[in-house]
Amino acid sequence: MPIRERIRALLPRLAADRQFPTQGETIFVDLESRDVRRAFVPRRVVETFLGGRGVNMYLLHNLLDASLDPLHPDVPLIFGTGTLTALVPSAARGNATSWSPETKVIMDSNAGDYFPSFMKLNGIDHLVLYGKAPKWTLLHFDGSEPRFVDAKPWVGMDNIDLRAAIERDFHGEEGRDFGLAAITTAGEKLVLCSGIMAGPKAIYARGGPGAKMGSLHLKAILIQGRTADLTPAHPHKQRNREVAEKLLSTSVVKNALKKRGTPFLYKPSRMLGAMGTKNNQETTWTDKLDAENIDPFRPGMEGCFVCPVNCRPTNDMSASEHTPHDKYVKGDGPEYVTLGKFGPNIGIAEVEQVLRLNNICNDLGLDTASTGSAIAWAMELYQRGIIKPELDLTWGNYDVIEKLLFMTARREGFGNVIADSSRAVENGHYPAEALDYLMAVKGLTQSDPHDARILKAFALGLAVATRGMDHLRNRVTLEINAKINDDPDFKRELYGGDVSAQPTSYEGKEIAVRRCENIFAVGDAVGMCRFTTKLFNSPSLPGYEEFADQIANVTGIEMSREELDRIGLNIMGVERMINATLGVTRKDDTLPKRWFEEAIGVGPFKGEKIDRGQFDALLSRFYAISNLTEEGVPRPEFRRELDTVLAS
């Protein structure tokens, strides 16, 4: 059924009026005809999927025609903002959802900085975009009113120039006056590893959102002003102060995130022998990339809207003689993901080189996880003689890597191959044997550099994550912490069941992954940053208790911790239902071949790999406690419950 008919069928099932204080509209924008429709998400849907990522999935389930191609203009791109976004400290996030052109499963990517907050500040909870604009368009919301602006002046611009031009042309400052989500040249060229930039570095990164937005001929969405009535149902500021105090007193925030940000993670992964190196052929790398070696290049820390943490390091290499002094001498980042993907994973050992590649990716709008992984994959294929490109893809060949990023963003030469990311075999660039070396699950290359052959809970999480091989959906990060592993009572309380103290054991790891997947999905639905959500790096961060209190204060809707946990399960359930229509089955909840067949070669866990039999049993246990069938889809009664709301 065409998208317009689907929307016509959906609209009468939505509400005409606000269902609770602070609720924003769901706005349907036909970029081709410029038709705009508005509605509110019904209370029952909110009680089942909450908001943000959860309601995005409700909308996608209703609007997706799986007989099309992900880049077809009838496949919508949906932006959602969390229930608490812009209203609670550290809740500054929102999701962009569609059918991924990179993975061919769900695309669901989360970003912060300012754009999701400006959606909320202007009364827009969800923005459903479809149809291909006749010419490149900038969608300008002055408040909640959209205006279709000819984007010709900004087409061809990358992130640095584009953001400066928008500030100049629209007379405002990003973050203070407006939020901006925009694609770069890479998105215009439908590069599958391109994202939608939500700030200088903030990016809706995973699954090819840049390409999806480019397929609609949409260059940018600008939301200007602060026009919404966000008066909460009950006073919420006192509880906000408590949430902020809790955040700032938590050790991981106080001692790590506020000081150096996520690059701190590099060292423990390296020492563990779990640092993905040279496309995971090796698992440790130089200490020259430890976080303290980035200190000389870090002038300060930045943060997202209403976040007291400020975990994003900036960089400035002006004092270095080892890097060109052009526009890439300064920037935002890097995060640990980029440090790993553009350091050990491609054989780079110099801090300045990693920082420069980080700054270039931020400008070009490239997802560093997918792009770094695609380059590492190509380098291994080159090393093995499977491909013979025109470029010398020797590990660590910095000059070629830098050049390749620009070629990728413009789909030039071998850059056209990297631009096809994990689809390089399907698109005829590589022979089929190349797939043996692709470090991906469900078509998505691994998000972070941590090699999960050691920690079996990490491995299960990467296998079952609904969007593909990504740690941000369910990682049991605390498995790395000895103090928690050595306290069985505390660990049992934390995860709601017995989880083995041994990181290499398969026992009980399904319980921990289930608990994390639920709370992280709820975190996405309310708009909370993953870094400051309970169980992600700390047992002491805000979790269901704080979410429930502030949902009640902001919306007037009372939810228990158990009900929130159920919402997390519901979100996973609808995501698996969508994936099932796209052909995903149990065989896709797996891991790269290398992790089953090749053992870790260094460090205290030398010899570790994934045992197929034990992994399969672990997967079955995970399905059983997740109310899923042996094929990984919701059991009939669970499905009926979800269908009742999805189709009501």
Add this chain to the structure above:
Amino acid sequence: MITVRLPEPLRDGRGEIVTMDAVSLDDIIAKLGIAEERDELFNFAVNGELILHGEKKVKLDDGDEVEIVVAFSGG
């Protein structure tokens, strides 16, 4: 003698490296007086190998190098 390398948050006026006699990791915690501050964020590494569980079973020998590492894995 055991060499202990401390992360910034646990130095408390001490240098990055301190030496002491110790036979266990608990010993080190007690002698440094960091029982309160040493929360789940900090792991021990002995001779470069990160300890993920079973800290109480770790026996130290003269000349061992212990490092307290800021260890988290979600970023």
